[in-house]
Amino acid sequence: MTISNTPPSARGILLFAHGSRDARWREPVEAVARSVIAQDPTARVACAYLELVEPDLPTAAGALIAHGARSIRVVPLFLGMGKHVREDLPLLIEQLRTAHPAVDFSLAPAVGEAPEVIALLARMALKN
Amino acid sequence: MTISNTPPSARGILLFAHGSRDARWREPVEAVARSVIAQDPTARVACAYLELVEPDLPTAAGALIAHGARSIRVVPLFLGMGKHVREDLPLLIEQLRTAHPAVDFSLAPAVGEAPEVIALLARMALKN
Numbered sequence: 001m002t003i004s005n006t007p008p009s010a011r012g013i014l015l016f017a018h019g020s021r022d023a024r025w026r027e028p029v030e031a032v033a034r035s036v037i038a039q040d041p042t043a044r045v046a047c048a049y050l051e052l053v054e055p056d057l058p059t060a061a062g063a064l065i066a067h068g069a070r071s072i073r074v075v076p077l078f079l080g081m082g083k084h085v086r087e088d089l090p091l092l093i094e095q096l097r098t099a100h101p102a103v104d105f106s107l108a109p110a111v112g113e114a115p116e117v118i119a120l121l122a123r124m125a126l127k128n
Numbered sequence: 129m130t131i132s133n134t135p136p137s138a139r140g141i142l143l144f145a146h147g148s149r150d151a152r153w154r155e156p157v158e159a160v161a162r163s164v165i166a167q168d169p170t171a172r173v174a175c176a177y178l179e180l181v182e183p184d185l186p187t188a189a190g191a192l193i194a195h196g197a198r199s200i201r202v203v204p205l206f207l208g209m210g211k212h213v214r215e216d217l218p219l220l221i222e223q224l225r226t227a228h229p230a231v232d233f234s235l236a237p238a239v240g241e242a243p244e245v246i247a248l249l250a251r252m253a254l255k256n
Contacts, residue, residue, distance in 0.1 A: 018208065075249075079156050079207055082148040082153035086150075117245075117248060117249070118156060125203040126167060
């Protein structure tokens, strides 16, 4: 049996959202980050944005790595499945892998693809 | 006791999303609409988009009204709380109320404001 020397906190979670000129746009993204910490106080989580809001993905990934992350799961907080998620994001992940070959990057499905998210949004639409 | 002549189906649900040039962008929106019907087969539901995808909000609302909807709940499928949700959408709702004074329009909170959505997205971010 091998016991890993890697602590659980060596895994980082990067919440990736679109961004907006509007300063309040990112409030729900930051709320998700707080909820991640509330559900798992050992989690290392950061937010990153495609455009118009800092930090971008390389900056946020670099910060997680500087704090010891050796694997990073990128979670696209996108409801719509457009070019940003299907084309831009995989390219960004490849650039991260090239820049940090020792770090294990994984790309989660966009949240809008998850059946449990779809079902919850439908339940909310049916509320009175 | 008053018994309403209005059938339950006189209530329409309008799922309102941003829109994108990308044809596949609306797939999750349409999946939410299908889930609404699956959860309540009597529901009348339509999708509408702020830009780049047809139909727009007035067109979709008009179709629901033409099919008998006498009240319409507009549900913003937006995660981020930007200008579109805080400023554009209330103006669009006012225009709908002016155009259809006999119809009762209500505006649900954006889904990104809902604690249960935030918590679910955090649980998904923590998945392996």
